[in-house]
Amino acid sequence: ETTPYVRFNRTARVGLLVQEEMVRRQIAVRSTMEIDTLEGVIAMVANGLGSSVVPARGVENEFPASIRTIPFGSPPLMRRLGILVPRDNPRAHLSHLLLEALADVTKPSITPDDGRPKLVQKS
Template sequence: MDVKSLYTLIAAADCGSFAEASTQLGLSLSAVSLQLRALEDEIGITLFDRRSRPPQLTEEGRDFVSRAREVIAHWEALSESLSRDPARGVLRVGAVHTAVASSVPAALRRLQSERPEVSVRLTTGLSHDLEERLRRRTLDCAIVTEAAPGDSDLISHRVCSEPLVLIAHRDIKGRDVTKILASEPYVRFSRQARVARLIDGELQRRKIAVNSRMEIDTLEAVVSLVRQRLGVSIVPAASAGSGFPEDIRVRSFGSPPVLRHLAVSLRGDCPKRHLVAPLIEALRGVYADVAAA
C-alpha cells in the first residue's frame, strides 16, 4: 500500500465520483479506477459499490477512509518534521473571491519576495466550501470571511477588517444611501457567500427593502454590472487593492461602518503551520501599509 493510493481514495470519497477525483488529482479516469481496484485487492476490502453510478462507498469503505485520513495526517506531519529544510514546501491556499480581488495578490508578492523557497497553489471559493476543504485536508489554509464566534472548529487568525460600502454609477444622483438602495435595482452577492449574509442581516436590521435583480459571486462581476448601470450594490471596500473605477461612486454603509473581517483559517493539526505564519504576516503587512498610506 502506498500513500498515493490513499490520497486517491480520499479524493474519490470527498468528490463523490471517480471522474471528479481524476480532475482534482490530474490523473486519467482509468488511472483512478485502477489505483482503487488495486488497493481493494491489496487490503481485501470492497471499498466501493460499483453497481451504483457513480460508485458509492460501502460501510467498510467509509471506515477505511476515516483511517486513511489519520494515516495521511501522520504521514504529512512526519514528512514535514524530517524535511532537511523546513522552510521549503508547497502551501495550498484557498481564498474567497473578494480577497483575491484586493489583498491576496499583494500579499503573495510579498511572501514570494521574502520566502522564495515557498510555492503557493491558490484556489478560490466560498468561505464554507473552503473551510470544508480544510477539514478534508485538501487545503493547508484558507483566507475567508471570519465566522461568528463558536461557529467553526478551525483555528482563525484575523488579518483585516474591511468596511462595507455602497457602490453606484456616478450618474446615480443623491447622497442618502437608504433612498438609493430603495429606488435603484440591487445587484446582490451570492446568498451562499458569508459576506452576503452579513450584508443581508444589516439590510434587515435597518429595514431597507431592496429590489434584487441580479445575483453573482465575485466582486469584479458586481463592479462590472454596476458600471453598466444595471444596479447598485453593497460590497467590502477593496482597501488593499487598486480601489474602484472612476465612474463608481462609493458611500459608507452604516455609522459606525459595518465591518467584514477577513481571517486565515487552518486546522489545529496543520503540518504546515510554519508556512502559513509568513502568509499571515504578509497579509497583515499589506493592510498595515494601506492604513498608513
C-alpha cells in the same frame, strides 16, 4: 432611489450578512439581479447597471474609478478574517509570511472600538 440594486448571492455568507444587515436597518431595495461573484457585482455597478453593497477587500484600487464607495451604515458593517493553521504543522511559520504579505497589500481597517486605523493581528 430609482437605481436598481445588484444583489450579491444571498446563499453566500457575505450575501447573507448584507441581507441581514439591510433587514436590521429596515432598508428596502428594488433588486433586479443576483450575482454569484464579487467581481461580477463590481462589473455590473461599474457599467452603470445598478448599485450594491459588497465587502471591501482592503487593497489599493480595489474598485474601478467609476465607482463611488460609501461606508455601509454607522458604524459600518465589519467582518474579521483569520488564518487557520494546524497546531503541529511544521510549516506553520509560512502563515506568518502570508500574514506579512497580506499586511503589505492591505489598507489599514477602521475598527469600531476607537475609530483609529489599524491592522488587527491575533497571536
